[in-house]
Amino acid sequence: MQITLNLPDELVQHFNRDKLSRDILEALVIQAYQSEKITHAEVGRILGLSSRWAVDAFLSKHNADLHYDETDLSRDRETLREG
Template sequence: MQITVDLPDEFVQRLDLNLDYLSRRVLEAFVVDAYNTQQLTAAEVGHILHLNRFEVDGFLKQHRAYLHYTLADFNQDLQTIQQVTQQQ
């Protein structure tokens, strides 16, 4: 899919946009927003941006888009740890 963004020339000149990377920057901003609103998973971010798992982690941290980790996730992890330590 191709999307066109119209920016008034006065802003393009003032922002001194590097047009070679503008498309990538717009895509990254879109993906970060979609991740933050939980419309995309980290794996989907990687697929869209052609990044491996470690690169995705770095990319999301760089854009202050942190792991979605809920209290329920924490409680599940705690329960798993307790089960594992009891088995030892």
């Protein structure tokens, strides 16, 4: 989906215009993740991040709390048993 935004120049001047679309996408993804609208895996798919570690690094870089619950722990334990 494409969305057109009218942004004030006083805001846009603080951003690299070549990266503005990506910056807005990342900010929206962070907000959606923090409000639990999307999952860790969806963060990776939406942003094209290739691994769980890349997603963790991205979220940590942006000071987003990592949601890690018992289900995640169980999956990780099962993966370790298989490996």
